[in-house]
Amino acid sequence: MASLQNNPRLIEGLRVAVCAMLATMTIVVFAPGQMSEDSVQQLEAARSRVFYAHHPPIMSAVWRVVDRIIPGPLGMLVLQNAIFWSGVGLFCRIVATGWLSVLLPVLFVLPPLWGSLGAIWKDTLMGCAFLAAGSAAMAVQKGGGKGIMLAGLGMLFLGISVRYNAIMGAVPLAVLLMMKGRDWRNGIRRGLAASVLLYAASYAVTVQLVPDSSTAFMGHSQYMRLFDLAGISVRTGVSVFPAVVMRRPEFTLDRVRNAYNPASGDVLVWDWLNFHPEMDREIREAWWKALREHPREYLSHRGDFLAELMRWERPGAYGPYQWGIFTNKWGYANPEPPRLVSRLAIKYMDMGVKMRLYKPWIWFAGAFLVFGWAILSGRMAIEPACFVASGILYFLPYPVIGPTAEFRYMWWILLSFILAGTCIILPQKPRPIGIGITESPKKGPNNVRGS
Numbered sequence: 001m002a003s004l005q006n007n008p009r010l011i012e013g014l015r016v017a018v019c020a021m022l023a024t025m026t027i028v029v030f031a032p033g034q035m036s037e038d039s040v041q042q043l044e045a046a047r048s049r050v051f052y053a054h055h056p057p058i059m060s061a062v063w064r065v066v067d068r069i070i071p072g073p074l075g076m077l078v079l080q081n082a083i084f085w086s087g088v089g090l091f092c093r094i095v096a097t098g099w100l101s102v103l104l105p106v107l108f109v110l111p112p113l114w115g116s117l118g119a120i121w122k123d124t125l126m127g128c129a130f131l132a133a134g135s136a137a138m139a140v141q142k143g144g145g146k147g148i149m150l151a152g153l154g155m156l157f158l159g160i161s162v163r164y165n166a167i168m169g170a171v172p173l174a175v176l177l178m179m180k181g182r183d184w185r186n187g188i189r190r191g192l193a194a195s196v197l198l199y200a201a202s203y204a205v206t207v208q209l210v211p212d213s214s215t216a217f218m219g220h221s222q223y224m225r226l227f228d229l230a231g232i233s234v235r236t237g238v239s240v241f242p243a244v245v246m247r248r249p250e251f252t253l254d255r256v257r258n259a260y261n262p263a264s265g266d267v268l269v270w271d272w273l274n275f276h277p278e279m280d281r282e283i284r285e286a287w288w289k290a291l292r293e294h295p296r297e298y299l300s301h302r303g304d305f306l307a308e309l310m311r312w313e314r315p316g317a318y319g320p321y322q323w324g325i326f327t328n329k330w331g332y333a334n335p336e337p338p339r340l341v342s343r344l345a346i347k348y349m350d351m352g353v354k355m356r357l358y359k360p361w362i363w364f365a366g367a368f369l370v371f372g373w374a375i376l377s378g379r380m381a382i383e384p385a386c387f388v389a390s391g392i393l394y395f396l397p398y399p400v401i402g403p404t405a406e407f408r409y410m411w412w413i414l415l416s417f418i419l420a421g422t423c424i425i426l427p428q429k430p431r432p433i434g435i436g437i438t439e440s441p442k443k444g445p446n447n448v449r450g451s
Contacts, residue, residue, distance in 0.1 A: 030118025033073025087132035111352025115321030129159035137177035169394030227265030231301025242286035263308035264404035317358035384420035391416030
């Protein structure tokens, strides 16, 4: 065993084999790839080449290329798992040595992480890209060359491009990627500059694919405002919707009450009120007026949404994982009857729900304790600090702009906490760089990590 432990090539090969095995297992279990209605809409855009801005068109453009190689959702399932498990392998190579680096990838089969890898979602692809970018950034800090830096920038571009609000989570990873040595102040400047350039490039491609992309942001903001107006109306007992909405013959306050759900505005907006660009100005003015006149009711509404998002009181989880393929014209569906591996996977993920692993507030509480201890004990290195910052910055807008409390919106946040916690808990020999944060040691002849 000792001789194997000191055999870097064998350890490297075993770690790659474990990651490949876990990737293959995930693809086999979730094949042909689980799809919600959003997923089907993006596949339709990919195949018709008629891109629209409600969903980031760059994801559909990527899917169009992948679809020519491996048709249907299976191609994207393979792509996002290839990105994810490659990132996991690189991460484990950097933070652990010997047999620990071989076994560590199994950590990422935890139900809350693994369950989303089978769904073709922009949230999942963004998280996979950010994981790969963060691992590349750590490799750069350990002495990696320009190739790994360019790969990291490419993954950041992908993550930013497939989720409109991803930019906030990308900035700390860009800082880590662009940092040179111990100069974290210069790293912040370079990282911010890289983030701006990547976002500008992503926006330019989006506009090229969908010239009238402004309607996408209008649609999301109108959804948020209609959801908020409903929450305020339910709490005040008086409709605060604009007259242009209340004039509709089917509009009644009782119907608003029946359709309102603090965990999601989907039934209220998509199944009833819908999106109306011509009403945007009136809805925006009514929303601002309602916030000024009823701030307490607005905070109560958003507080209830945050409680649903974090699952403070409710049992189970809201949409913990996607199992099923939305009706589509191509006939993609899960095998019937379900395969044995599929039944076992569902039981495994349901076990995670029963164990409360899908409750984000528990992860936040654990992260607060671990990261607080790390800062006080001087173990908080720049790498975990950037992962934590990425997750928190990505989370911050959701309590205010979040449309639904589905678990998938929290996926990258939980993944970033696990990455950061792993960096902290595993044995390190950090060096201080100031403000309570330390820099992990670089590779050297007497300090070789990830053999």
